Amino acid sequence: MDFDFSEEQYLLRDTVRDLLRRECTPKHIRALYDDPGGRSPERWRKLAELGVVGLTVPEEYGGSGMNEVDLVLLLEEAGRSLLPEPLLEHTAVAAPLLAHAGSEAQRREWLPRLSSGEATASIGLASSPFVADATADLVVLERDGELHALTQDRLTLTPLRSWDGTRRLFEVTAAETGDDTRLAGGREPAHWAFDHAAAATATVLVGVAAALLDQTVAYVQQREQFGRRIGAFQAVQHKLAETLLLVESARSAVYYAAYALANELPDAPIAVSVAKAYASDAERRANYEALQLHGGIGFTWEHDLHLWLKRGKALEIAYGDADWHRRRIADWVYATAN
Template sequence: MQFGLSESQEILKDSARKFFAGECPISEVRRLMETETAYDPDLWWKLAEQGYTGIIFPEEYGGVGLGKVELILMLEEAGRALLPGPLFSTVALAGAVLDAVGTAEQKRKYLTPICRGEARSTLAMLEAAASWDPKDAQIEVLNGKLTGEKLFVPDALVADAIVVVARNGVFVADAKDSGIKTAAMPAMDLTRKLYSVRFDSVPAEKLGNADGLAKGLDVATAALVGEMVGGMQRTLDTTVEYAKTRKQFGKPIGAFQAVQHQCADMYLETESSRSAVYYAAWALQENAPDAAVAVSIAKMYASDACRTVGNRGIQIHGGMGFTWENDLHLYYRRAKASETALGDATFHRERIARLVIDAGAAAAQGA
């Protein structure tokens, strides 16, 4: 692999940064997070025009056909801008699972309108047990009807289709069906709305190959880490700038070694997370044998790092870091929400153990 971005990838990253800075400044983020859904149709169409809603999907379905690394680069800049709304839930969550699990006809049916910006979707996975392991799903589809409840479903109120992980497969339900009841749930991240979704005999279409679910969730997890890295980078940049300008005892606080150490640790954790997720994205793109492990390593590290970067950023800002007017707490909220989404550090440590240690033991026994 190349230990650096190609020219086209650098251009994509730079153009994404400029786009999000221009179309979604922090004032717009604050406006949208005060709304019921944090969704702006005009912004959504602009995202579609840029090709972001179809960035990783094949051209035959109306997508751009780029790779997993490009997805991570785009979402890194979205995380830096604290982009609200359903882009992540539509493209990285539901879209990645549809792409990994659906048949060609199902992809044409569900991915094409997403790529065109005509539809939004989301993934319903968590239940009362709060497990991110698909094997723990209890909801079932019987005779083509879905009954049960899913919790903490992002952007469900603006979704047109809901991808549901069930005990007996992966299904798609029409989000506008009269048998679906959606209720808002409290969320740490004010820019990403969460809902409980209750299904009452809702017709559901079974997707083709449930064996691809793990790959789809790996893509979603890597995408989430990319977004987390963007948030960490913005927190670091904001904190360093503040340390250069805030004066105490007649000099900038950045001149004090204790503050420098905090900033150095923030930089270390941000860059380490970035390196981990770039490799994970490359491994997924190339179908490397260690792709699943690489994804869990990236999420495990970033789950801890995003929290500590936020902690240090707020500490260096002092009392200013806790005020509503300061933007830092918004990034900290996103970091705390992302820390547990798609599995926290403990979940992924256990997954790494299963993938590496248990698999190695099984291979040794087979030999």
């Protein structure tokens, strides 16, 4: 029994953290708000060079051949720094999905390029009417419970606009699917993709929540009212203590969900729902307290807090909100108990 990460896993986390601290600051993110592309090819290339973009692609196709557990700490960093590039859609879902359910021809055609960062992939599941980063070279789209791997020439997209200016959302207004685009395996790949997306989203949420908490702890340490730092007030301290407990507990859940997926354990879907439900609630609380304790300054466009508030809000709801996952857990509890 060992519920911890290896030194190599922590080392890679630290490397990615350092890169993002330098190159994914609020300033960088704001610069992309008004950019229709909204992505930094330069940053994505650097992540690819570190092996992060192709982390989950099998070695035989040019990737690092690592798994969900190796990725989980990096997704947390992506949340912490609000990485705009599609680490979640591309590395956590679409690339390993092609390795899992794609035909040999699809794998040969796409995986080496997805691993090197030369091509990007995204995922559009039935749980959302929109597809994030749908301008990717390859979009895996759910239709009638099955998945299709589609190139841009088969898609008609209408761009949407999110309150989170770094999200690039599209409605797929037409998609030419056929037997040649379908992933084998019936409905299983769509379930696989949903569980991976929900687990990855929960992990990113933990990073967002941790960043919100850290910034708020720092703020209440310096903001003074009534002649003292507001962090000395018990009403403030208790909110933050409760939030820390939620975030730390959510970590246990998302780490285990990654392990359960990586090892294809029978309880993986439930582990995913535990993680997504709890992480969504934890982030919601961190989101709430962060703005409440920042007060007026946090409500300004100029302050960076809203960048995290908006990403968090979008992801709380994405791939099943907390109540959706609680319903799935209840159905499972009553199907298996006694």
